Amino acid sequence: MSGTFDLLLKGGLVVLPDREAQLDIGVKDGRIAALGTDLAAGEGTTVVRADGKWVLPGMVDTHVHLNEPNMGHWEGFATGSAALAAGGVTTYIDMPLNGLPPTVNVPALRLKEALAQGASAVDYAFWGGLVPGNVGELEALGREGVAAFKAFLSNPGGDGEERFREVDDVTLLEGMKAIASFGGLLALHAESDAITSRLADEAAAAGRTGPRDFAATRPIVAELEAVGRALLFAKTTGCRLHFVHISSPEGVELIDMAKREGVDVTVETCPHYLALSEEDLVRLGPIAKCAPPLRDEERIERMWKQLAEGKLDVIGSDHSPSPEELKSLEGRTFMQAWGGIAGAQSSVEVMLEEGHFRRGLPLPLLSRLLSTQPAKRFGLYPRKGEIAVGFDADFAVVDPGAGYTLTKEHLLQRHPISPYAGRTFSCRVSSTWVRGCKVYSIEEGVRLPGHGIPLSPNPLGR
Template identity: 75%
Template sequence: MGERFDRIIRGGQVVAQEEVRVLDIGMKDGKIAALAERLEASEETSVLDARGRWVLPGMVDVHVHFNEPNRGHWEGFATGSAALAAGGATCYVDMPLNGLPPTVNVPALRQKEALAEGTSVVDYAFWGGLVPGNLGDLEPLAAEGVPAFKAFLSNPGGEGEERFREVDDVSLLEGMKRIASFGGLLALHAESDAITSALAEAAAREGRTGPLDFVRTRPVIAELEAVNRAILFSEQTGCRLHFVHMSSPEAIDLIDQAKRRGVDVTVETCPHYLALSELDLERLGAVAKCAPPLRDEARIARMWEQLAEGKIDVIASDHSPSPEELKLAPGLSFMQAWGGIAGAQSSLELMLHEGHIVRGIPLPKLAAVLSANPAKRFGLYPRKGEIAVGFDADVAIVDPEASYILSKEDLLQKHPISPYVGRTFSCRVAMTLVRGSVVYEAGSGIQLSGHGIQLRAGALGSVVL
């Protein structure tokens, strides 16, 4: 008798590393046990019919803000992970801000762990943070399994003494030396605070408070200056780098040039920088406000070319939610509104629509930047990120014919605020499985609350892309 499977996904168009093939996927004990044109089911095997549907590796979203502890009213692990599951994501790495306290030491990490355990729908890991004064906390955090550290080169905003702080040049340099000493990975929000702060102050003095005024206070040159400075520090210290949410093709080219010189650096962008422009920001208002800001259509077109050329390593949501009153309250100026786009549920569908259906980018290339590459870079590989024997049975089953218009009622995040409400998507996640279990099904919602487990990546666990 052949191998017995707990579950078989039957006849889907399986998106593998190099190709798309119609295959059966056999799952056993939460792992992918077999891939074949035909697998035999026993009486105990659960069979899911995926004929006519795409079966992709679950998205590995390495950039989300779920804001716990003490800001669960903005978003929490339960609601944020539910939105991810509905969008075909099967694991995430939660940022060290905007929770209070931020995850900049082991006691703060313990608070995050306690809140997520038994709450998250999908699997998860936690970022650590680099802030002024916490050099001694970096290696202990790495020993506890954080896959990387986040630092800001510009003011991250927020209030309170405990809030996450940007690094000055000395803290950045010393932090990079320390992280390099144990082989860790540093990720940067790269905008020059000197440039953005001066331009924001000038706009305030002159009474310029609109959406395009905001864009002009955070120009591309601010991104380029910060990227150049960080790459220089990386070359001097040997610290591995990852640039989050890059918004301009110029910055991506700078990073690509550094890669060619041998710098160990990767670059991430987000769906909103590929699907929304500054014209959408004018039209939509604060719901589409983020930092760095949305750019012009010519830059967006060039970034799609860079994605096709392999110059973009990772796509992550940068899901940054807030209560409605912080974004849309009457009398709140655009400059005062919270900057962050809540897009976790739409990332995969948006990239499949805009990338594959509209622009013809092959599904394996999209799966690489959404799943395999982030898993590799952040120490979750070879457990996560691909549909292959031995990996966790994490998959998103997508109906390529299920066109729909996103409504507020579709959103599972805490606050139904999204720049994509009212947008037509040409495909839809039909089902999401995490370690072989169905956690989400279209039409009936979340199937397994609290199914997610913590992933301890370890600072030395990533793969060079």
């Protein structure tokens, strides 16, 4: 087949929703125009060989904290999107907190939009937030195109009057009613503040300040109580629900049970809950501190089993960066160190290493979790998330033979700290393509730093 393609990606092993196939991909005007075994270049077609490489749909990372406005010294759109591009991410959705002001009304959303314009290497959308006092702002945010809303059931931390705050039960219930009224989606950080705050206060009073002490203040029961409460509210209100960074197989089972009862709910976990354990928290220190905390090896294996059984819906990085000094133990205890894992650049490689190379899971399964299902749940499908005719030509080209050891020098985020530094991977993202343009390659780095465009998700995910 011949055609007037702008780009022809030839000879790669293409990861489709249900299989892998040696295919050529013809691209026209930023979209996939043809898939075939012998596509021919026309006049003016750029031909790129992908022999021996895997071509996956670009990751759709729905859980990213890039901290603009006014917190760009932690991470900004330029540096954060560069790291995402280097990791095979072609679309991300930026979280509403850790910027000042947080995205809890339309004026704050406008600030985000202005700062991202021309700064992002890959395509993007935004979250809105549900906090005490802003229930009346939610519908307007939905009309302006936020992909979903985020709320915390425990204290998100931070300082200042403007910071993002956790919801009380009345705000949660009223917010869910409002979001349900216009068909929106609410995502929750599900930990019971009543449990975690009390245990943290008791640990501080007893002088228990180490990594295992921190993990003990955020037990699995805190996750389960919050999940159960939110599911009850969802059944009452009809609100579509999504749980972010679930850390335990018990939590996954509780959500799966609700799905089988007809609740419109999905569940995300993160690469760090599948690749790092509490022992890594002890070994690495605050660089591996996050909330919920890392769990034990036995639970990690149970979550991999659940992943293989289809009980998990989304993999998101929860890239939550901070300056290195906030991770330092100089002058502070482990409890006082900032919590958050900076993993934007490693999600695809961690999932391929742990899922495919180590556990033999098929590439299409991993790709659905990284790309297709996030795009579907957050209203970016059928434009994003799949290699199929008519979709954006968004690709993560992976070299399965390019094993390497990640070092700080590889990291493109603002602060080069990662719990994966020092880890050896069997494969590496060799190039990333957004709408038919190569935005990153190992040899050239980030080639098109302002290539990303804002997306307008369909709030109902259809």
